[in-house]
Amino acid sequence: MLEQQLVNALTLGSVYALFSLGFTLVFGVLEVINLSHGAMFMAGSFAAMTVVTRFKAPLAVGILAAMLVSGLLGLAIDALILKRLRARHAPHLIPMIATIGATTVLTSAAQGLFGVEVQRFPDELLSTREFIFGSVHVRALELAIVGIAFLLMTTLFLVLRHTRQGRALRAIAESPKAAALLGVNVEGLFMATSFTAAALGGVAGLLIGLNFNSVTPLMGQPILHKGIAVVILGGMGDIRGALFGGLFLGFAEVLSKAYLSSQMGDAVAFGLLFLILLVRPAGLFGRVLERKA
Amino acid sequence: MEAFADFWATYSTLIFTVGIHALLALSLWLTLSCGLLSLANAAFMGIGAYTAALLTLHLHWPFPMVLAAGALAPAAVALVIGAPTLRLSGVYLAMATLAFGEVTRILVLNLEITGGPEGLNGIPLLTTWWHIVLILAAAGYALARLRRSRMGRAFEAIREDEVAARMMGIDVEGHKLAAFTLGAVLAGLAGALNAHSTFFISPREYGFENAVDILTMTILGGISSLIGPVLGATILTLLPELLRFLHAYRLAVNGLILIGVVLFLPTGLWDSRRLRQLVGAWRTRREGKP
Amino acid sequence: MNRATKHLLFAAAGLLAVSAMAGDLKIGVAEALTGGAAQYGVPIRNGFQLAADEINAKGGINGNKLVLVIEDEQGKKEEAINVFKKLIFQDKVLMIFGPTLSNSMFAAGPVANAAKVVAFGTSNTANGISEMGPYIFRNSVMESDVLPVTVSTAVKHYKIKKVAVIYGNDDAFTKSGYDVFKKVLEDQKIPVTTTETYVKGDVDFKAQLTKIKATNPDAVICSGLAEEAATLMVQARGLGLKVPFIGGNGFNSPKLFEVSKTAGEGTFVGSPWANTNPTPANQHFVEAYRAKYGSEPNQFAAQAFDAMTIAAAALKTIKVTGNLANDREALHAALPKVALSGATGPFKFRQSVGKDGKPAGYDADQKPFIYVIRDGKFVLFTGK
Numbered sequence: 001m002l003e004q005q006l007v008n009a010l011t012l013g014s015v016y017a018l019f020s021l022g023f024t025l026v027f028g029v030l031e032v033i034n035l036s037h038g039a040m041f042m043a044g045s046f047a048a049m050t051v052v053t054r055f056k057a058p059l060a061v062g063i064l065a066a067m068l069v070s071g072l073l074g075l076a077i078d079a080l081i082l083k084r085l086r087a088r089h090a091p092h093l094i095p096m097i098a099t100i101g102a103t104t105v106l107t108s109a110a111q112g113l114f115g116v117e118v119q120r121f122p123d124e125l126l127s128t129r130e131f132i133f134g135s136v137h138v139r140a141l142e143l144a145i146v147g148i149a150f151l152l153m154t155t156l157f158l159v160l161r162h163t164r165q166g167r168a169l170r171a172i173a174e175s176p177k178a179a180a181l182l183g184v185n186v187e188g189l190f191m192a193t194s195f196t197a198a199a200l201g202g203v204a205g206l207l208i209g210l211n212f213n214s215v216t217p218l219m220g221q222p223i224l225h226k227g228i229a230v231v232i233l234g235g236m237g238d239i240r241g242a243l244f245g246g247l248f249l250g251f252a253e254v255l256s257k258a259y260l261s262s263q264m265g266d267a268v269a270f271g272l273l274f275l276i277l278l279v280r281p282a283g284l285f286g287r288v289l290e291r292k293a
Numbered sequence: 294m295e296a297f298a299d300f301w302a303t304y305s306t307l308i309f310t311v312g313i314h315a316l317l318a319l320s321l322w323l324t325l326s327c328g329l330l331s332l333a334n335a336a337f338m339g340i341g342a343y344t345a346a347l348l349t350l351h352l353h354w355p356f357p358m359v360l361a362a363g364a365l366a367p368a369a370v371a372l373v374i375g376a377p378t379l380r381l382s383g384v385y386l387a388m389a390t391l392a393f394g395e396v397t398r399i400l401v402l403n404l405e406i407t408g409g410p411e412g413l414n415g416i417p418l419l420t421t422w423w424h425i426v427l428i429l430a431a432a433g434y435a436l437a438r439l440r441r442s443r444m445g446r447a448f449e450a451i452r453e454d455e456v457a458a459r460m461m462g463i464d465v466e467g468h469k470l471a472a473f474t475l476g477a478v479l480a481g482l483a484g485a486l487n488a489h490s491t492f493f494i495s496p497r498e499y500g501f502e503n504a505v506d507i508l509t510m511t512i513l514g515g516i517s518s519l520i521g522p523v524l525g526a527t528i529l530t531l532l533p534e535l536l537r538f539l540h541a542y543r544l545a546v547n548g549l550i551l552i553g554v555v556l557f558l559p560t561g562l563w564d565s566r567r568l569r570q571l572v573g574a575w576r577t578r579r580e581g582k583p
Numbered sequence: 584m585n586r587a588t589k590h591l592l593f594a595a596a597g598l599l600a601v602s603a604m605a606g607d608l609k610i611g612v613a614e615a616l617t618g619g620a621a622q623y624g625v626p627i628r629n630g631f632q633l634a635a636d637e638i639n640a641k642g643g644i645n646g647n648k649l650v651l652v653i654e655d656e657q658g659k660k661e662e663a664i665n666v667f668k669k670l671i672f673q674d675k676v677l678m679i680f681g682p683t684l685s686n687s688m689f690a691a692g693p694v695a696n697a698a699k700v701v702a703f704g705t706s707n708t709a710n711g712i713s714e715m716g717p718y719i720f721r722n723s724v725m726e727s728d729v730l731p732v733t734v735s736t737a738v739k740h741y742k743i744k745k746v747a748v749i750y751g752n753d754d755a756f757t758k759s760g761y762d763v764f765k766k767v768l769e770d771q772k773i774p775v776t777t778t779e780t781y782v783k784g785d786v787d788f789k790a791q792l793t794k795i796k797a798t799n800p801d802a803v804i805c806s807g808l809a810e811e812a813a814t815l816m817v818q819a820r821g822l823g824l825k826v827p828f829i830g831g832n833g834f835n836s837p838k839l840f841e842v843s844k845t846a847g848e849g850t851f852v853g854s855p856w857a858n859t860n861p862t863p864a865n866q867h868f869v870e871a872y873r874a875k876y877g878s879e880p881n882q883f884a885a886q887a888f889d890a891m892t893i894a895a896a897a898l899k900t901i902k903v904t905g906n907l908a909n910d911r912e913a914l915h916a917a918l919p920k921v922a923l924s925g926a927t928g929p930f931k932f933r934q935s936v937g938k939d940g941k942p943a944g945y946d947a948d949q950k951p952f953i954y955v956i957r958d959g960k961f962v963l964f965t966g967k
Contacts, residue, residue: 001794001796003796004789004793004822005790005793005794006795008787008789008790009790011787011789012787012789012790015787030798033384036486037534040730063507070782081552081555081556084556085555085556088559090559092383092384093330094512094555094559097508097509097551097555098551098552098555098556100505100509100548100551101547101548101550101551101552101555102548102552103548104544104545104547104551105545105548105549105552106546106548107544108542108544108548108617109545111617111621112542112545115625116617116621116622116625117622117625117838117878118622118838123844124478124755132823135823137821137822137823139821158700203942206555208786212786212787212814213817214786214810214814218619218784219507222784222785225395225501226388226389229392230386232385236384253790254789254790255790257779257790257791257794258410258790258793258794261780262779262780262781262790262791262794263399263403263752263780264399264403265790266782267395267396267399267403268393268396268398270392270393270399271392271396273388273389273392274389274392274393274396276376277378277381277385277388277389277392278377278380278381278389281381281385299672299673302668302671302672302698303668303669303671303672303673304665304668305668306661306664306665307665369906380747402752402753404753409752409758410752410753410754410755411685411686411755411758411759412689412707412755412757414685414689415715415938422842429923485839491660491661491664491690492689492690492693493660493686493689493690495660495686495755496753497686498660533662534665537654544617
C-alpha cells in the first residue's frame, strides 16, 4: 500500500503546487495576497468547459481559452482595483480584502451564468488511460499534472533568474521605487504579472477540473485554503517554495489519512502549518518581509 | 400593536444577529487596535458557543454563569496559543490564526461530545434582547474607557511602531497578549449569546468564511472609532435582507460594496477625521467664511 | 427604516390584501437557491413549481389557486430562521415547505412549531427531525427504513462476508446515513474491515481508497452524496479496487452516471425513487420535468413534487375560512390523513415520538425499492 500512497501523495501535491504557482507569483512581485486566485482557477475551468462543450472545440483551444479568460480577469482586477491601491500605498490588508470582494462577485456571476449544478467535461476528452506498475495504479492525466507542475516551476524559475524581465521582476520585488528609478516599467510588469499569474491559475483549474471531472462555481474555495497553506509552507513569493510546499502538503495529507485516520487529514495539514509558522515563519524558502524604511 | 408584534416576530432574529455581529466586530477592532490581524475570532466564537451550549444542555447551569464560561473558555485558549503565535506579525500572524481556526473547526467536527457535523440541537432560547443590548453597551463602554487608558495608548503605540514602543519601555508581548485575549473574551460572549438564540449550532458556522465576514464588517465600518465596527456590522447584516429581491445577485452586490468601500472609502464608512472635516467644511460654507 | 424597506413592506402589504381577497392558497417555500446547498434546493423548488403549476392548470384546489411564496434560505441556518419568520408572520402563509438542509431544519423547525405552522421538509433525512414537534412533517424516507433492505439484498446477491465503509463526516445527512449503516451492519453481523471518511468538497479520495483496498473487503459501503460518490467509484476503479459499492440515499441521482459511467456497475442502492421506475405517475413526472426544465429530475425534485401533491390533497379536504389560525390548524389536522401514490410510489405518514414521550411530527412511511446499476442505469432489482 505504501507505494500507492506515495504516488497518491505525489499527484495530490502536484495539484496543490500547480494552483499555488500563480498565487505565490502575485505575492512575490506585487506583495498582495490575492484571494481571488480561487476565482481565477474556477473561471479558467468554466471557460475551457464552455468552449469545449458549447463550441465543440478541441482541448488545446480549451487550454487557450482558460489562460485567456483567467488572465484577462486577473488583469482587470489589477487594473481596476489593485493599481489604485498601489498608488495609494495601502497596507497589505486592504488589497486582500478587495480581492475577497472580487471573488464574491465572480462566484455569484458564475452561479448566475452557469447555475449551481456540477458541470462535466464531455466524454471524448476524458482519457481513461492508466499505467500500472506492479501494485501501483496511476492515470495518464495525473502523471501529466505532475509533469506540468514541475515543468512550469522550472520554466518560471529560470525565467525569473536568467531573463531580463525576470531580473526586472526581482528588482521590483526588492524595491519598486529603486526599480523605477533604474528605468524598469514597473506598472507594466505588475500588470503582466497579474495576467500571467491568473492565466496559470486558469490552466490549473482546467487541468484539475478535468482530472476530477467536476466544475462548479465554488470549486476555487477549498483549494484556495490549501493554497494559502502551501504558500506559507513554501515561503511566500518563492516559486520553488510553491512546488515543494505543495508536495509537502500533499504528502502530509495523504500519509496522515493513510496511517493515522482519514478524519485527521486536514487537521494535520493546518496543524503542521501552524507549527511551522511558529518555528520558521518564512517557510521553507521564503524571506521574511522586512519592514521597508 | 399587531403590526409591531408581527414585525418583531419576523425580524427579532435578525436584530439579535446585528447585535451579535456588532460584538464580534468590536472584538476584532480590539485586536486591530493593537496592530494584530487575527483571524481566530470566529474560532473563539465557536469555542464560546460550544462551551456555553454544552453547559446548558448537560449541566443546566444558570444563564449568567453559562455566559461567563463562554467568555472565559476561549480566553484560556487564547492565553495558551497567544504567547508563541503573537511573535509573528502582519500577514504571518493572520495566516497562523487562520490555521488555528481551521484546526479548531476540524477538531470540533470530529469530537463525539460536540455532536460532530450534526452539531448541538435543542439549545433553549435563553438570550433576550436586553442581554444583547446590555452586553453590547457594557463592551462599548469598556472599550471606550480602554482607549483612553494607559493600556489603550500602549496598544496604539504598538500599532504605530512596535520597535519604538519597545524602546519606550512598553511591554509589547504582554500588551499584545492582553489585546488578543480580551478579543477572545468578546468573541466568546458573542458565541454564547448566539448559541442561545438559534436553537442549534454546528461547526460550519465558525470557519474561514465567518472570520472573513467579521473582518469585512470591521473594515467596512472603519477602525478609527468604536462606531465604525458597529455600523459595519449593522449594514452587512441588514443588507442581504434588504436586497432580498435581487435573489442570486445579492451576494455579488455584497462583493461590489466591499470593493467600492476599499477603493473609495479606505478608512471605512465612519471615519472621525473625515467627518470632522466634512462638518467643518459645511459649517464654513454656511457661515460664508472664506 | 430606509425607503427601500418601506417600499418593500408596502408592496408586501398590498400583495397580501389583494391575494387575501382572491381566495388564493399561499404556501411558503424556503429552500437553498444560492450557496453550497443550491444544487439540492433548486431542483426541489422546481419540483414544487411543476406540481403547483399542474394543479393550477387543472383549476386549482376547490377553485382556489395555489400561490407559492418562494424564499432563498441560502443553506444557512440563520437565513432559514429569518425566512421562516418572514413567511409565517409577514406573508402569512398556510404552511411552509423546506428548508433544504437538515441543519437548517433543526434551527427553523422549532420556529414553525411554536407558531403552529406546518413545516414540511422534503430533503431532511437526519435523525431527530420529526421528533422536534407535531408540526414538523417530512416525506424524505429515512435511511433507517431503506438501508437494512439494501444491505441484506446486496449481501445475499454477492455473498458478501466483510465490507469496508466510507462516508462524508462533515455533513449531517451523510453522517446519519453512516450511523444507520453501522447499526445495520452490526445487526446483520457483517464485520467491517476499515472505516474511512472524507469531507464534502473533497475530490481526491485515493488515500482512503488505497487503504480500503489493502484491507480486502468484499464490498464498499458508501454514505455520500452523488457528487463524491461518483468520483469515489471512478477513483476506486482507477486504483484497481474492483469490488461492488453499496450506496445510501445520496446515490440516487442521474448525476451519478455522468461521472461514473461504467465504474458504478453492480452498485446496489435503495431508494424511494428512480427515474426508471415505470409507474405512470413517475413517468409523467419525469417527462413533465424534462419538458419544463430541460434537464433530468433527481430524487429531490421527485420528493418535492410528491410533497406538493400530498399538501394539495390535504388542502382539498379542508374548508378555507380566511381565518389564518384556523386554516393553518385545519391543514395541520388534514395532512397526516393523506395517503396516495406519487412519483415516489405509495405513500403515507407515520407519526413519531418526541424526546418527551409525546407524539410528535410525521415521517414518511414508504417501502424502498432496491436498484442495481446495470449498463449505466438504475434497474429495479428483482432477485436475479
